[in-house]
Amino acid sequence: MNKIIEIYKNSTRPTFSFEFFPPKTQEGEIKLKATVLELQKLNPAFVSVTYGAGGSTKDKTIELCETIQIDFHITTMCHYTCVGVGKEEIKNTLSVIQSKGIQNLIALRGDPPKGSGKFVPHPNGFKNATELIQFIKAKQFPFCLAGGCYPEKHPDSPTLNDDIQNLKKKVDAGAEFLITQLFFSNKKFYDFLEQTTKVGISVPIIPGIMPITSFSQIEKFKGLANCEIPNQFLQDLETLKYNVEEFLKKSLEFTILQCQDLLANGIKGIHFYTLNQSNATIEVMKHLI
Numbered sequence: 001m002n003k004i005i006e007i008y009k010n011s012t013r014p015t016f017s018f019e020f021f022p023p024k025t026q027e028g029e030i031k032l033k034a035t036v037l038e039l040q041k042l043n044p045a046f047v048s049v050t051y052g053a054g055g056s057t058k059d060k061t062i063e064l065c066e067t068i069q070i071d072f073h074i075t076t077m078c079h080y081t082c083v084g085v086g087k088e089e090i091k092n093t094l095s096v097i098q099s100k101g102i103q104n105l106i107a108l109r110g111d112p113p114k115g116s117g118k119f120v121p122h123p124n125g126f127k128n129a130t131e132l133i134q135f136i137k138a139k140q141f142p143f144c145l146a147g148g149c150y151p152e153k154h155p156d157s158p159t160l161n162d163d164i165q166n167l168k169k170k171v172d173a174g175a176e177f178l179i180t181q182l183f184f185s186n187k188k189f190y191d192f193l194e195q196t197t198k199v200g201i202s203v204p205i206i207p208g209i210m211p212i213t214s215f216s217q218i219e220k221f222k223g224l225a226n227c228e229i230p231n232q233f234l235q236d237l238e239t240l241k242y243n244v245e246e247f248l249k250k251s252l253e254f255t256i257l258q259c260q261d262l263l264a265n266g267i268k269g270i271h272f273y274t275l276n277q278s279n280a281t282i283e284v285m286k287h288l289i
């Protein structure tokens with residue numbers, strides 16, 4: 001299996017990658033395997049598997065990465081967060097991930113459990129992803145490392161500029177490429193790229209895109225302070241929220257245009273937040289390749 005940074009370096013065309021989460025039920029697992037089978041046909045550069053809040057899916061995340069590599073021959077990237085864990089446990093888990101032949105890791109701080117407010121580091125752990133990456137490097141784990149980034153700033157940062165200064169530290173520590181939080185405003189993304197270039201960040205920054213399939217997802221994003229949804233798009237979806245077919249058509253139209261614009265502006269790849277569904281991503285991809 002490949003190191004993802006080599007894929008970005010060697011690819012002459014933009015790459016596509018897909019994100020999944022570990023299902024909670026057996027039915028969900030069967031459905032996910034069908035989704036991976038469908039999306040495999042699109043020849044993804046890699047797929048990634050999220051790490052449940054507070055490490056709640058640790059074993060499943062690792063197992064799923066391993067299964068996808070063995071059964072589907074797709075390079076995987078394992079998500080990993082250091083919330084609530086100390087150095088010893090982190091080292092043990094990373095050793096397990098390495099032993100499964102997983103070469104790519106997105107190293108994240110993670111969020112505190114829902115409703116518990118501010119992030120509090122484990123007494124023997126790390127305050128942010130940069131410290132986690134420094135640890136991974138110091139312990140000589142050979143992973144290709146990615147980091148998260150936030151075109152509309154991370155909620156804990158007072159300003160976007162502060163956040164970008166911290167992002168530079170994360171890249172200097174060893175993050176070889178970055179994947180963004182989902183966003184709907186390409187303008188914000190391009191402004192972000194400009195600012196990251198100004199501070200000397202030169203690693204690939206891959207937009208994370210989510211095709212919206214239901215109005216409840218929109219309700220969720222509306223609640224997020226750091227995710228602007230263009231007014232017209234929001235109004236269109238609101239009008240169509242009870243018409244499943246038209247809603248999906250309008251929503252995917254937006255995502256297709258958003259991705260076409262990103263590709264026209266020379267990005268190195270798109271990472272799709274699939275929510276374990278294949279149809280919407282396939283529909284969007286039809287218009288991109």
Ligand SMILES: Cc1cc2nc3c(=O)[nH]c(=O)nc-3n(C[C@H](O)[C@H](O)[C@H](O)COP(=O)(O)OP(=O)(O)OC[C@H]3O[C@@H](n4cnc5c(N)ncnc54)[C@H](O)[C@@H]3O)c2cc1C
Binds near residue numbers: 051052109156157167
């Ligand atoms: C692509 C992507 C995938 C994700 N996958 C998962 C997942 O699988 N599971 C999950 O639970 N969560 C996931 N998340 C969410 C993520 O865990 C949260 O957004 C979390 O709040 C921040 O993690 P981070 O690694 O991006 O943070 P960090 O890079 O650590 O940043 C967090 C905050 O600390 C600040 N900071 C960073 N470094 C420093 C420093 N040196 N000094 C001072 N301040 C600093 C930053 O500016 C920011 O405000 C993902 C996010 C992204 C973008």
